[in-house]
Amino acid sequence: MALTDSVRSSMTTATQHSQTATRAPARRRALRQALPYLLSLPALLVCIGILIPFFTAVYYSMMRFRLNLPMLKGFIWFDNYISFLSDGAFWNTLSISLIYAFVTVTGELILGLGIALLLVRPTRLNNAVSIMLLLPLMTAPALAALMWKLMTNPNFGILSYLVSLLGFENFKWASDPSTALLTVVLVDIWVYTPFIMILLLAGLRSLPKQPFEAAALDGVPRSFVFFRITLPMLMPYIITATLFRLLDSIQQFDIIYSMTQGGPGDRLMVFQVQSYLEFFQYTNVGRSAALLIVLWAITYALSNLFIKHWLKLRERAHGPA
Amino acid sequence: MNQISTFERIVRGLLIALVLLFFLFPIFWILLMSFQTNEQILRIPPSLFFEPTLQNYVALLTGRLQTAAGNLDIAFMRNLGNSLLLSTSSVLLALALGVPAAYAFARYKFRLGESIAFTLLSFRFAPPLLVLLPLSLFFRQLHLTDTYIGLIWVYQLICLPLILWIVRGYFEDISPDIEHAYRISGHGWWKTFRKIAIPLARPGIAAAGLLAFIFAWNNFIFALILASASKQPVTVGALAFVTASGIQYGQIAAAIVLSVTPTLLLALYAQRYLVEGLSLGAVKG
Amino acid sequence: MTSLELRNVSKGFKSGKVLDDVSLSVTAGEIVVVFGPSGTGKTVLLRMIAGVHYPDTGTIAIDGEDVTEASPEARGVGMAFQNFALFPHFSTFENIASPLEARETPASKVKEQVGAIARMLKIDHVLGHAPRELSNGQKQRTALARALVAQPKVLLLDDPLRNVDAKLRYEMRMELPRLLRTFNAAVIYVTQDYKEAMALGDRIAVLRNGRIEQWAMPTTVYREPVSIEVARLFGDPTINLLPCKLEMNGAGGQVTVFGRRVPISGAYAHAVGRDLVAGLRPEHVVVTETEAPDAMQFDLDAVMPVNVRSVLYLRGAAGEELLATVSESESARFGRGQRKVWVRFAPGDLLLFDAASGQRIAPQVH
Numbered sequence: 013m014a015l016t017d018s019v020r021s022s023m024t025t026a027t028q029h030s031q032t033a034t035r036a037p038a039r040r041r042a043l044r045q046a047l048p049y050l051l052s053l054p055a056l057l058v059c060i061g062i063l064i065p066f067f068t069a070v071y072y073s074m075m076r077f078r079l080n081l082p083m084l085k086g087f088i089w090f091d092n093y094i095s096f097l098s099d100g101a102f103w104n105t106l107s108i109s110l111i112y113a114f115v116t117v118t119g120e121l122i123l124g125l126g127i128a129l130l131l132v133r134p135t136r137l138n139n140a141v142s143i144m145l146l147l148p149l150m151t152a153p154a155l156a157a158l159m160w161k162l163m164t165n166p167n168f169g170i171l172s173y174l175v176s177l178l179g180f181e182n183f184k185w186a187s188d189p190s191t192a193l194l195t196v197v198l199v200d201i202w203v204y205t206p207f208i209m210i211l212l213l214a215g216l217r218s219l220p221k222q223p224f225e226a227a228a229l230d231g232v233p234r235s236f237v238f239f240r241i242t243l244p245m246l247m248p249y250i251i252t253a254t255l256f257r258l259l260d261s262i263q264q265f266d267i268i269y270s271m272t273q274g275g276p277g278d279r280l281m282v283f284q285v286q287s288y289l290e291f292f293q294y295t296n297v298g299r300s301a302a303l304l305i306v307l308w309a310i311t312y313a314l315s316n317l318f319i320k321h322w323l324k325l326r327e328r329a330h331g332p333a
Numbered sequence: 334m335n336q337i338s339t340f341e342r343i344v345r346g347l348l349i350a351l352v353l354l355f356f357l358f359p360i361f362w363i364l365l366m367s368f369q370t371n372e373q374i375l376r377i378p379p380s381l382f383f384e385p386t387l388q389n390y391v392a393l394l395t396g397r398l399q400t401a402a403g404n405l406d407i408a409f410m411r412n413l414g415n416s417l418l419l420s421t422s423s424v425l426l427a428l429a430l431g432v433p434a435a436y437a438f439a440r441y442k443f444r445l446g447e448s449i450a451f452t453l454l455s456f457r458f459a460p461p462l463l464v465l466l467p468l469s470l471f472f473r474q475l476h477l478t479d480t481y482i483g484l485i486w487v488y489q490l491i492c493l494p495l496i497l498w499i500v501r502g503y504f505e506d507i508s509p510d511i512e513h514a515y516r517i518s519g520h521g522w523w524k525t526f527r528k529i530a531i532p533l534a535r536p537g538i539a540a541a542g543l544l545a546f547i548f549a550w551n552n553f554i555f556a557l558i559l560a561s562a563s564k565q566p567v568t569v570g571a572l573a574f575v576t577a578s579g580i581q582y583g584q585i586a587a588a589i590v591l592s593v594t595p596t597l598l599l600a601l602y603a604q605r606y607l608v609e610g611l612s613l614g615a616v617k618g
Numbered sequence: 619m620t621s622l623e624l625r626n627v628s629k630g631f632k633s634g635k636v637l638d639d640v641s642l643s644v645t646a647g648e649i650v651v652v653f654g655p656s657g658t659g660k661t662v663l664l665r666m667i668a669g670v671h672y673p674d675t676g677t678i679a680i681d682g683e684d685v686t687e688a689s690p691e692a693r694g695v696g697m698a699f700q701n702f703a704l705f706p707h708f709s710t711f712e713n714i715a716s717p718l719e720a721r722e723t724p725a726s727k728v729k730e731q732v733g734a735i736a737r738m739l740k741i742d743h744v745l746g747h748a749p750r751e752l753s754n755g756q757k758q759r760t761a762l763a764r765a766l767v768a769q770p771k772v773l774l775l776d777d778p779l780r781n782v783d784a785k786l787r788y789e790m791r792m793e794l795p796r797l798l799r800t801f802n803a804a805v806i807y808v809t810q811d812y813k814e815a816m817a818l819g820d821r822i823a824v825l826r827n828g829r830i831e832q833w834a835m836p837t838t839v840y841r842e843p844v845s846i847e848v849a850r851l852f853g854d855p856t857i858n859l860l861p862c863k864l865e866m867n868g869a870g871g872q873v874t875v876f877g878r879r880v881p882i883s884g885a886y887a888h889a890v891g892r893d894l895v896a897g898l899r900p901e902h903v904v905v906t907e908t909e910a911p912d913a914m915q916f917d918l919d920a921v922m923p924v925n926v927r928s929v930l931y932l933r934g935a936a937g938e939e940l941l942a943t944v945s946e947s948e949s950a951r952f953g954r955g956q957r958k959v960w961v962r963f964a965p966g967d968l969l970l971f972d973a974a975s976g977q978r979i980a981p982q983v984h
Binding site for chain 2: 047048049051052054055056058059061062063064065066068069072127130131137141143144145146147148149150151152153154155156158159160161162163165167168170173202205206207210211214215218249252256259260263265266269270283284287288291292297300301304305307308311312314315316318319322323325326329330331
């Protein structure tokens with residue numbers, strides 16, 4: 013057969029191939045087993061590059077360490093943390109951070125779920141709207157804050173003008189202690205509601221159809237369908253999105269810093285803004301690090317919870333990791 | 334859900350219009366402002382109708398701002414260039430580091446791999462300042478403060494977990510037998526990686542790269558701490574610009590427009606991957 | 619000459635041992651079928667030969683050369699996967715050509731050889747198509763062509779007919795042996811279908827729980843299965859198993875099945891007194907409508923046509939179940955069942971197994 017003849021010649025090359033193979037079995041084996049480690053080596057280096065500063069921060073947090081007073085530098089165990097207990101500024105930071113996270117995430121969750129439900133049918137219009145709504149999310153938060161700053165400018169801001177029409181003359185937005193929180197929360201909601209919306213929308217659209225069809229056939233009231241079918245089935249997405257947002261929101265920096273730098277006064281002194289100022293303005297490295305470690309402890313607990321739920325969703329999409 | 338009453342249709346339409354108004358109005362308004370002179374901006378009541386001007390953009394592009402007090406140099410174009418340079422190189426580096434690692438984590442289940450993957454994931458949620466503040470002190474000693482290399486290194490903090498976890502998911506979705514078949518055919522590991530694994534995961538790699546670019550571009554805190562004026566990206570530069578230019582609102586608006594346009598365009602282009610990217614690969618859109 | 623030799627190969631994963639002390643040899647031009655139920659390590663065995671997995675202990679040699687630790691690309695074997703594993707971003711031509719391209723064959727020869735094998739497998743008209751445009755049968759043939767094109771000395775076929783439809787499977791079962799002979803490779807063919815094993819194998823290795831339970835010619839595995847398990851796996855419908863005891867009666871022996879004494883060879887004398895299981899293949903059961911000498915009366919419960927033969931479901935006086943098969947033409951006589959029939963069988967067709975160990979009791983010839 014022609015094929016057999018023509019292919020035979022290539023067999024000799026195949027044999028030569030296999031003879032180079034077995035030269036050093038032990039070395040081949042070692043190389044084979046080392047391959048995964050070699051491939052992940054760069055990522056490992058980045059990991060170490062993160063872990064070293066992290067542990068240094070832990071170390072700094074137990075030091076009296078001021079950049080302007082180097083001679084005072086010394087190890088003081090937990091004194092920085094202990095001093096927080098009797099420090100009003102710390103409690104202000106803790107409470108404003110928690111309030112900020114709670115208010116923003118609650119608002120975004122309600123709004124995001126509402127919009128997702130509004131857009132759940134995959135019509136062309138709904139899809140176009142959901143894509144448009146991504147724009148705020150893709151705007152850098154620091155720049156979003158500047159945009160809102162322009163819009164709330166007391167002299168020419170369109171929003172200041174609009175509220176003045178409603179009778180609120182001299183509404184000071186972020187510069188007034190009583191409305192500063194509201195203003196930054198509004199910006200946060202503007203930026204991040206689409207995040208929750210798009211995750212829940214993907215979740216809603218991935219739900220199986222049968223329960224809903226069955227309920228529609230049986231004439232089950234809509235409220236019942238929502239609370240007893242939709243919401244429970246959507247729960248993994250809601251929990252993942254909420255924890256994700258909580259983790260980010262409790263460490264919000266960009267929006268608040270761009271908008272007010274933590275002011276007016278200490279009204280918006282959330283953790284990262286406070287420790288940033290502690291470090292760069294008061295050059296108190298120890299105290300700044302201790303503040304961050306407290307924040308880290310909170311986020312670490314939350315992130316473990318988050319990763320658990322996140323892995324469940326991931327398993328749905330890709331199978332077990 | 335098929336029978337929707339006219340009333341409900343109207344309510345839904347109204348609600349959608351309201352939602353669009355809230356989320357798109359700020360972008361629209363800033364865009365309008367960027368084409369207005371200061372006098373037009375300061376006019377009360379504000380008007381949708383005005384004679385558009387390009388002077389704000391011209392001032393930014395030429396880098397000269399003419400004010401009553403005289404000429405002012407603006408480095409905004411440099412900020413834009415920095416953003417482009419930092420984001421692009423960070424993403425390229427993250428791809429070079431992250432794609433092989435993502436492949437290793439997807440194909441070989443080994444403990445160190447899982448530890449790395451989860452450490453990077455968990456630091457995605459740690460306060461960035463926690464790593465940045467000690468780094469800023471190290472960088473001073475290493476003379477890396479205010480260098481592109483130092484910044485690109487730090488940007489891996491956001492780019493790498495994203496790329497690692499999204500691309501890993503794509504590799505996991507490829508049947509390993511396809512790679513096995515190629516190797517049995519007589520091709521070495523490296524050629525198999527290049528000719529089979531990478532091309533088949535390409536959509537995921539592209540999506541992860543685009544998203545990493547967007548997040549790098551939008552980052553504020555890294556450069557705020559580690560870069561001085563000459564290396565700052567637009568996020569930090571715009572804030573400095575506000576302080577420096579004082580009341581040149583039209584130019585501020587134009588600067589904001591120029592700064593957000595690249596990411597918004599990329600986002601629209603990559604929108605079908607956004608869900609996956611935003612959930613770090615856990616939810617498919 | 620032995621082209622492929624496995625010696626004492628064992629392999630374990632985290633979940634436990636998958637292959638335990640497996641030895642196997644295949645000569646050029648021979649087709650060895652590795653047969654067994656799913657999850658017994660058949661695929662792992664193939665993958666170790668291909669170099670995708672590596673054994674924990676033991677050695678693998680191709681053409682007398684130890685390749686235990688060699689990379690897959692250095693072994694020069696061909697392999698067709700159960701799920702085809704075609705390269706989705708390559709055309710059919712590029713898929714088939716990939717082993718030649720790896721061997722740096724000149725382009726003109728690649729074209730010639732791919733063309734030749736594609737004609738042979740009747741896929742030459744789809745060479746320009748992408749894999750996703752192919753039917754399952756064409757995909758399977760492409761995978762086969764890719765495995766064969768470089769004329770490997772060792773060819774590994776992992777249940778290649780599993781994912782194709784019944785008609786194509788039947789055709790390929792006829793076509794494959796002839797095709798494989800022309801290549802003169804040492805072939806290992808994995809399947810869980812005993813008919814495929816019978817049709818294709820020169821020798822069969824029955825793999826169960828990671829061990830080779832029987833290593834023999836197909837007819838031997840069928841006629842003299844080493845154990846109840848092998849007998850059950852190898853045959854469809856499954857063999858009838860009847861608990862019994864052996865007694866001696868002069869020079870001959872006898873067992874009692876269906877309440878009747880059946881004389882059997884005296885060569886089983888060594889098994890007297892043990893608890894036994896008699897195995898009777900359904901195709902050895904003769905069913906008639908009318909009474910015959912030595913026939914037992916059974917109720918015919920149902921008739922089920924399966925391929926070219928029909929399965930009869932029979933019930934004895936004491937409620938014992940018995941399966942029998944008859945040819946299609948015969949089955950017409952039995953209608954849909956629900957009647958009395960007479961059953962007999964040749965005592966020599968009975969296989970005897972030790973009830974406790976499950977091992978077959980071979981007749982001892984003095």
